[in-house]
Amino acid sequence: GNSVTQMEGPVTLSEEAFLTINCTYTATGYPSLFWYVQYPGEGLQLLLKATKADDKGSNKGFEATYRKETTSFHLEKGSVQVSDSAVYFCALWGGSEKLVFGKGTKLTVNP
Amino acid sequence: NAGVTQTPKFQVLKTGQSMTLQCAQDMNHEYMSWYRQDPGMGLRLIHYSVGAGITDQGEVPNGYNVSRSTTEDFPLRLLSAAPSQTSVYFCASSYSGGSNYGYTFGSGTRLTVV
Numbered sequence: 001g002n003s004v005t006q007m008e009g010p011v012t013l014s015e016e017a018f019l020t021i022n023c024t025y026t027a028t029g030y031p032s033l034f035w036y037v038q039y040p041g042e043g044l045q046l047l048l049k050a051t052k053a054d055d056k057g058s059n060k061g062f063e064a065t066y067r068k069e070t071t072s073f074h075l076e077k078g079s080v081q082v083s084d085s086a087v088y089f090c091a092l093w094g095g096s097e098k099l100v101f102g103k104g105t106k107l108t109v110n111p
Numbered sequence: 112n113a114g115v116t117q118t119p120k121f122q123v124l125k126t127g128q129s130m131t132l133q134c135a136q137d138m139n140h141e142y143m144s145w146y147r148q149d150p151g152m153g154l155r156l157i158h159y160s161v162g163a164g165i166t167d168q169g170e171v172p173n174g175y176n177v178s179r180s181t182t183e184d185f186p187l188r189l190l191s192a193a194p195s196q197t198s199v200y201f202c203a204s205s206y207s208g209g210s211n212y213g214y215t216f217g218s219g220t221r222l223t224v225v
Contacts, residue, residue, distance in 0.1 A: 036213075041218075046215075049213060089153065098159065099156075101146075
């Protein structure tokens, strides 16, 4: 079945550091890929998405490129801020009406 | 728009008690689902619905019931609560199953079963 594997962290960075959170997937066909963010005490919010190979999703300075050859969708940001501290989830939709999530990566950014 | 509204935000139950977690959306979304979030487990799908009158099981359905009588509402029922059901529950909705559309999540219900 479809699955998502992401680095579990936690990840701790200093402000203005470069962020990468790895995400790889297993799926048949051509899934759509998503990154969600969960701030403390809140529900998940869609951060960005990509629906076909080589698409780049971007939002709020975050980027992720859909790489079919490596089955990856790594999340990157060039300069993180304290306000980016949250849990980040990679997710996949493979056409079965079920969104499959990774286990989440907690990011803490220190001033 | 209110989006997805979940009530209550917090609940403590005794083992064996029953309760209903409420979920309502005002976006005319056909697809709704319930997830539970546990430490180290990510989000796991409990039940989902692709429209009024249609529901199906997800990954972890045991101990939970759902129904979908209207497009707007998708309540989750715990018939006899167990400590293993202590978790944070999220309701989510989408225009479709989620291919090109993101899910909109509620703010969650934190449930403790003692």
